[in-house]
Amino acid sequence: MSERRGIELCGVPLRGRVLNGSGTFDAIAAHRVFGDELYERFPFDAFVSKTITLAPRQGNPPPRLWETPAGLINSIGLPNRGLQGFLASDLPRLAELPVPLVVSVMGFSLDELERLVRAVSERDEVAMLELNFSCPNVETGLIMGADAGETARAVERLRPLTEKPLIVKLTPNATDPAAVGAAAEGAGADALSLINTLKGMAFDPRSGRPWLGAVTGGVSGPAVRAVALQQVHAVAARVAIPVIGMGGIQSGRDAADFVAAGATAVAVGTESFRDPEAGARVGRELAALLEERGAESGAGGAARLGA
Amino acid sequence: MSGARRTRAPFGRRRAIVAEARDLGAYRLVTALDTGGPQDPRPGQFYMLAAAERWGAGEGERPYLPRALSFARARRSGEGVLLDFLLEVVGPGTERLAQLAPGEGLWLTGPLGVGFDCEPSGTPLLVGGGIGAAPILALQDELGEAIAALLGFRSAAHAEAASLFAEAEVCTEDGSAGRRALVTELVRERLDRDGDRTVYACGPPAMLEAVRALCAERDVRAQLALEAGMACGYGACFGCVVPARSGYVRLCVDGPVLDASELTDAGVPEAGR
Ligand SMILES: Cc1cc2nc3c(=O)[nH]c(=O)nc-3n(C[C@H](O)[C@H](O)[C@H](O)COP(=O)(O)OP(=O)(O)OC[C@H]3O[C@@H](n4cnc5c(N)ncnc54)[C@H](O)[C@@H]3O)c2cc1C
Ligand SMILES: Cc1cc2nc3c(=O)[nH]c(=O)nc-3n(C[C@H](O)[C@H](O)[C@H](O)COP(=O)(O)O)c2cc1C
Ligand code: FES
Numbered sequence: 001m002s003e004r005r006g007i008e009l010c011g012v013p014l015r016g017r018v019l020n021g022s023g024t025f026d027a028i029a030a031h032r033v034f035g036d037e038l039y040e041r042f043p044f045d046a047f048v049s050k051t052i053t054l055a056p057r058q059g060n061p062p063p064r065l066w067e068t069p070a071g072l073i074n075s076i077g078l079p080n081r082g083l084q085g086f087l088a089s090d091l092p093r094l095a096e097l098p099v100p101l102v103v104s105v106m107g108f109s110l111d112e113l114e115r116l117v118r119a120v121s122e123r124d125e126v127a128m129l130e131l132n133f134s135c136p137n138v139e140t141g142l143i144m145g146a147d148a149g150e151t152a153r154a155v156e157r158l159r160p161l162t163e164k165p166l167i168v169k170l171t172p173n174a175t176d177p178a179a180v181g182a183a184a185e186g187a188g189a190d191a192l193s194l195i196n197t198l199k200g201m202a203f204d205p206r207s208g209r210p211w212l213g214a215v216t217g218g219v220s221g222p223a224v225r226a227v228a229l230q231q232v233h234a235v236a237a238r239v240a241i242p243v244i245g246m247g248g249i250q251s252g253r254d255a256a257d258f259v260a261a262g263a264t265a266v267a268v269g270t271e272s273f274r275d276p277e278a279g280a281r282v283g284r285e286l287a288a289l290l291e292e293r294g295a296e297s298g299a300g301g302a303a304r305l306g307a
Numbered sequence: 308m309s310g311a312r313r314t315r316a317p318f319g320r321r322r323a324i325v326a327e328a329r330d331l332g333a334y335r336l337v338t339a340l341d342t343g344g345p346q347d348p349r350p351g352q353f354y355m356l357a358a359a360e361r362w363g364a365g366e367g368e369r370p371y372l373p374r375a376l377s378f379a380r381a382r383r384s385g386e387g388v389l390l391d392f393l394l395e396v397v398g399p400g401t402e403r404l405a406q407l408a409p410g411e412g413l414w415l416t417g418p419l420g421v422g423f424d425c426e427p428s429g430t431p432l433l434v435g436g437g438i439g440a441a442p443i444l445a446l447q448d449e450l451g452e453a454i455a456a457l458l459g460f461r462s463a464a465h466a467e468a469a470s471l472f473a474e475a476e477v478c479t480e481d482g483s484a485g486r487r488a489l490v491t492e493l494v495r496e497r498l499d500r501d502g503d504r505t506v507y508a509c510g511p512p513a514m515l516e517a518v519r520a521l522c523a524e525r526d527v528r529a530q531l532a533l534e535a536g537m538a539c540g541y542g543a544c545f546g547c548v549v550p551a552r553s554g555y556v557r558l559c560v561d562g563p564v565l566d567a568s569e570l571t572d573a574g575v576p577e578a579g580r
Contacts, residue, residue, distance in 0.1 A: 030542060030543065032560065033316055033541045034541070038318050062548050062549065062555075063535075064536075064545070067370065070368065072371070074544065079545055221371065222371075270538075273539035274371075
């Protein structure tokens with residue numbers, strides 16, 4: 001077993017390359033379930049909060065889950081306490097985690113986004129911000145992250161508001177995610193993360209009606225890995241900023257594929273549902289593989305693996 | 308310690324070994340030897356289970372995620388604990404778990420969730436419907452054999468599960484074993500005779516809702532073990548919510564046992580809207 005070597009992501013030192021996918025690990029609930037052992041063996045090298053919005057949301061009506069072949073469709077609907085609730089009750093507890101904190105935000109207008117970014121970046125506990133652009137801008141009706149122009153406009157507005165690194169999370173439900181990624185980079189994003197979930201749907205085998213309470217949902221897990229690898233490859237080829245790759249990662253082998261596709265770091269999402277410690281396992285396996293391939297040398301390793 | 312409703316799980320999943328597996332009428336009883344977890348899970352708590360090998364490639368190329376199962380009985384065994392799981396095969400996940408043979412590996416996470424409050428006011432009344440008998444058995448083990456359980460099943464084949472109980476009154480829908488009645492009729496009779504009780508129930512949504520309504524009418528305290536589709540079992544996915552008075556609650560961390568007073572309707576079905 002090899003030591004995990006640290007990396008730097010947007011200037012923030014991390015002890016390894018594995019983050020969690022936003023919304024796939026609730027460190028506060030997990031601490032209630034597993035106790036201090038969670039902190040002692042924290043599975044991720046940075047922790048990404050679930051996406052918060054300006055106003056509280058209770059999320060979508062159940063059922064919210066459907067299992068697919070090697071995957072999952074979810075229609076959770078971003079339940080969260082809202083900005084104020086997050087700052088008051090969640091942030092102090094997330095600050096206890098032994099790794100840097102990334103806060104994921106989503107706004108339904110540029111104004112909302114401005115308020116979220118300003119308030120979150122004021123807090124010292126927060127190392128980076130992730131902008132979840134997989135939602136419609138109510139002013140234009142366009143999915144922010146599906147359109148290069150919308151993305152550039154949003155990042156340009158938000159960039160001057162914070163000195164903290166801004167990660168733009170790309171949606172795979174776009175005609176050309178690489179163009180969106182390049183637009184985000186051009187507007188000042190410090191890193192890109194992808195993929196978010198792919199749009200999906202399931203029908204109740206008994207009634208023939210849509211199964212999910214919200215009718216449609218997002219697909220994740222190994223079922224989307226091949227799609228994710230291609231998108232990471234395409235995006236990483238277009239930009240110079242670091243890419244955080246995710247989508248169906250179950251093992252160090254899978255993670256190494258994302259590194260080969262051009263990712264600097266990776267995130268584990270749905271696999272944590274099967275194995276709460278998956279992030280740590282992926283990190284160990286990845287470190288060993290990269291060392292074996294003689295490529296564990298920071299960002300240059302990615303390029304060599306990809307060659 | 309008997310007041311605690313939750314025994315904490317070690318972090319992560321661990322490998323347990325199937326010690327025994329046998330049919331019990333229409334159900335399957337799988338016993339796992341768990342040497343990596345606590346010996347004292349609380350009645351009503353559950354584990355997430357997955358076969359260590361060949362998990363997947365069943366019907367519809369599933370299962371993929373682990374499956375939630377209540378432990379039906381826990382017995383200390385040397386350094387570990389023997390956990391009995393009572394299984395009803397309803398799809399590819401339970402089908403694979405029912406195929407497990409002694410010696411095979413089993414991934415376990417748990418014990419999870421909040422179990423029953425084992426300090427009842429008045430005499431406890433234990434009620435199980437179908438596979439919902441599983442956590443009720445663990446509860447009877449905890450509260451003492453003298454506490455009879457009212458158990459309702461579809462047929463005599465399902466009612467064989469009652470043989471695990473020290474003391475049970477059985478009814479079936481088709482009258483093939485015990486009284487021909489719904490278990491909720493037995494509950495009504497008991498409550499009419501003696502209302503100073505705490506009712507503990509687990510079963511299908513319609514049964515739980517009937518129990519909830521019967522208890523609410525009579526001001527009887529009830530604790531209900533509910534079911535919801537789960538992906539993670541430890542609060543990570545927000546997928547297992549049920550509507551409660553306070554809004555949606557995650558059944559895996561705030562339940563699966565909920566006080567009936569927290570619910571306006573315990574019968575919310577998974578789908579079929
Ligand atoms: C806390 C808790 C404790 C439980 N304890 C027990 C127990 O002790 N014993 C026991 O036998 N069971 C128990 N269950 C139920 C058990 O978890 C489910 O029966 C099991 O997950 C079903 O998996 P399956 O693959 O066999 O069936 P599935 O195919 O998953 O079907 C089960 C039900 O899920 C729905 N469904 C069908 N297809 C899908 C799909 N692709 N994705 C999502 N949902 C689908 C349908 O409503 C179907 O009836 C418990 C559940 C919970 C939440
Ligand atoms: C249940 C669930 C909830 C999610 N919630 C969020 C979220 O709040 N914000 C976000 O940016 N992505 C969210 N995602 C997407 C994941 O972060 C990740 O991008 C995606 O699931 C792909 O990775 P995976 O296949 O490893 O899960 C969610 C995914 C799942 C399965
Ligand atoms: S099953 Fe994932 S939050 Fe309850």
